[in-house]
Amino acid sequence: MSKEKQFVTEITPQGEDFSRWYIDVIKKAELMDYSPVRGCIVFRPDGYEIWEHIKEELDRRFKETGHRNAYFPLFIPESFFQKEKEHVEGFNPELPWVTEAGGELLEERLAIRPTSETMIGHMYSKWIHSYRDLPVLINQWANVVRWEKRTLPFLRTSEFLWQEGHTAHETESEAREETMRMLETYRSFVEDYLAIPVISGEKTPSERFAGAVDTYSIEAMMKDGRAVQAGTSHYLGNKFAVAFDIKFLDRDNQQQFAHTTSWGVSTRLIGSLIMVHGDDRGLVLPPKVAPTQVIMIPIGPPKTRDAVIARVDELYCQLKGAGVRVRVDDRSDMSPGWKFNEYEMRGVPIRLELGPRDMDNGVCVLVSRVSGEKRIVAQADLVSEISRMLEEVHHEMYEKAKSFRADNTHAVDTLDEMKALLEQKRGFVTAGWCGSAACEKQVKEETGATSRNIPFDPAERKANCLCCGEKAEHTVVFARAY
């Protein structure tokens, strides 16, 4: 009883303090723990397994589009950062430096990679000589480090896990095509797999990756109305090719600089899916990445216990055999009620209950985490019922997140209107923008909201800049962001 009470009081409601809700939930569900190193977290098995499912599916999609994995060194010599001016300015403040190794001071300091454009650019210059060597389509799964001032588990940590694609091409159009292909790969993955609706668009110049010609992003809305940049894809033009001398003999036997791209998503996707789907009872995990998709809980009095458990074990084997990630909790020292709460808190998409009466009737009860819907299904159809319900849970989660985003997105005409709105409401604001950095800066200073991106496909186009009133060049999504 004390445990159940403890449970109820341990998670701060979202409406009271969203940040505390987030920390409560990820700690209690054992997704992560703080480490003794500032800003670095431990990914506990349930947190790491979400990443494994993300990784596996993205990796499959990357390979399907012709990419291969490779691995480049963790350390980057200081001189490498000096080669691309904007790049060094963007990353220098966040770098950790190795100055001693093997008992000696190093002649040149080594940065821990914050991203690998420089190292990979250097290697590509050795590998690429002719148009026949192109395109080079390489991805790396790795840890990277950015010494952040303010950190938040999964969303902003000093060390994080990610993938970084780095490609080199003969022509600008091919490289731009690749940039958009990978952005679209991210969009479809995040929507189809994590049930998170996103806005695809181009970043404004002030929000570009350090060293990119153009940066594109997918942006998602968290349940507190703030934005998360869930993935980015960059067209780097010739900038890194010039800095690192990535040249090739083209089809006319002329020396050309290659056109390069880079693109990445990281473990912040884990933070995003928690903040998009979770509720006051805890996590709500998208079925395709949930470590446990179905939790089976035998119920009923002690005298029928053995028979019920025997049947549960049979059904478990059927589900397992069909590739469902299923677990049984048959502990006798915890009540069914405690277990219901526990696995709701852990975000397991489907709970399966089986009691003695269900045994007699050849049925069992399925309960959806996202809607709470109870469904009585024939044991004989269990595998197909579960796979159908997992699909439905995914779609419900996606639609719910999409409605939430629609309800919390507001179009405005002026900065005053935007300020008044954000005093009362959370969420995304769409507005016209003239394209000047000054107007963008003023919006940020007066509202705390930054431009997220220029959507490819805005619901509505505004005629005038919200700030200066001049003709709008773009319609922009603004939001406070993680």
Place this chain on the structure above:
Amino acid sequence: MSKEKQFVTEITPQGEDFSRWYIDVIKKAELMDYSPVRGCIVFRPDGYEIWEHIKEELDRRFKETGHRNAYFPLFIPESFFQKEKEHVEGFNPELPWVTEAGGELLEERLAIRPTSETMIGHMYSKWIHSYRDLPVLINQWANVVRWEKRTLPFLRTSEFLWQEGHTAHETESEAREETMRMLETYRSFVEDYLAIPVISGEKTPSERFAGAVDTYSIEAMMKDGRAVQAGTSHYLGNKFAVAFDIKFLDRDNQQQFAHTTSWGVSTRLIGSLIMVHGDDRGLVLPPKVAPTQVIMIPIGPPKTRDAVIARVDELYCQLKGAGVRVRVDDRSDMSPGWKFNEYEMRGVPIRLELGPRDMDNGVCVLVSRVSGEKRIVAQADLVSEISRMLEEVHHEMYEKAKSFRADNTHAVDTLDEMKALLEQKRGFVTAGWCGSAACEKQVKEETGATSRNIPFDPAERKANCLCCGEKAEHTVVFARAY
């Protein structure tokens, strides 16, 4: 023509200079490249893909035995290393130190992890409170760094990739059982998957992991007769539990220290499989980890080219559909002869040739990389013929390596005999050993060979120590090692 000539001269024969052969072959086959950071290599796609296949299968086996993955920080505070005396002595000389980050000097230096016993021990002390929390069975896939003085690609690099299992148990016997289970997992994986025969045994005290009570290893023989320690498993006793305060209330409500283990294999497995199987023509890759298992080469005159390629493409789809890693090389600017050499050098297990006459006869030609055997098979049976031949190639490679090891293993009775032997021959030496560190040291000083391990199952037991002549406690395998 110049290209073919270039090929022949580019690989140093093994007999001439084995180390140069090794470097020639891994560079030419594009498995790796040197990086601008001392001792760190780049894993190019074909090298990294071998690691991906290793990882995937080992990961499956770890999960099958109840382990889950997690991820711990790259950085380890300096004070952590001080907690276990032997551990700090073992690793301190090899550590790189981060002393500055985010533009400031750090209060406490951070080591880049050389292994994670200390960090994981610290976290386990927070997670383990009761016997109900045990066992904890966690594995980590990660990069680690040891600032080595002499490096060799894959076999000894400053940064390398590995997995490290870390488990905690209620009792010594459970922990010892785990230690042996994982050693056996390594043995069977390395033999069944990489076709490398290994010797399982216990390390002598002087060769133990820094901080272990007992260390066990699997040892493999390279083609130059030297040994590689291909995997290790450690019983750590209570040492790390005491150092990091991993305590639990046992079934009698008494505080106890946990018993811990750790075990790991690394990217040195890639170096090992190259040095075990390669020959003067280049790589010979074990089929189960080869990035390309079958290379298809259309042959014949230009006029039949289109028809042959069309048929090759059909067969390609059949093989691909059956899960075979297959590629087609239909470039018209390279001769079949050049291609034959190229893919032999790259170690592709099976070459498939198809020409116009084969088309008429409904057959194709399969050539085994390891034996050179040519087999004419019906196109209709291609999928089953290929999967049979891949199995056979694996077994041939294993048996070949096993005979090589047998031919190059010698039992001796005295140190003089061993010295005389090693002047003429390469390989492993088995001998009796009294158990004293002094005798072991003398063997090392006078022969350059170290004790590899004490095999569980030696072919022959010697009665007396090769060094002092006293009664032998153990039969030991000695060898010069990488």
